[in-house]
Amino acid sequence: MDSQGQAGPRVVWTVVESRIGPLLLAAGRDGLVNVVFHATDAVRDRAVERLASRLGTEPVEASGSPLLAEAIRQFESYFAGERRVFGLPLDWSLISGFNREVLRELASGVPYGTVVGYGELAGRVGQPGAAQAVGMAMGANPLPVVVPCHRVVENGGGIGGFGGGVETKRRLLALEGVLPEPLF
Secondary structure, three states: OOOOOOOOOOEEEEEEOOOOOOEEEEEEOOEEEEEEOOOOHHHHHHHHHHHHHHHOOOOEEOOOOHHHHHHHHHHHHHHOOOOOOOOOOEOOOOOOHHHHHHHHHHHHHOOOOOOEEHHHHHHHOOOOOOHHHHHHHHHOOOOOOOOOHHHEEOOOOOOOOOOOOHHHHHHHHHHOOOOOOOOO
């Protein structure tokens, strides 16, 4: 039993393979809390240490947890082109304030196969001059893919930056039909 009188670890994680490389998925009791791109051993270890520090509990590897098992199914379905909307509970505890407001708007208001400009997203949360701050919020997104920061692009038509790398962003946008599949 933990300090809250509940059995089992407070945060569990696993690494899954995907079309964009290994992803670390971490979940707490309230839902999926973190998705990390390029989860090689070194990246995974740093991500788990960061989670432990930020959440005050040691994450435990547990791919068999019901929430992670469902997350794995939904990610596999998304990457197979069969899922357009994730139906997972999300734990927003790693993000707050303006960043959380922007990411919640992104999650609910920018559907699969569409994109939005940084400035337009800023306007949607009542801060029309905050395009750069929206970019910072995208970089701080603890739940990429599920909270689709890859769908935020430059107003002039450029793809913009991406925490998982521009090539990963291109591949996600191609998967959703926004961009053509890369030739090689």
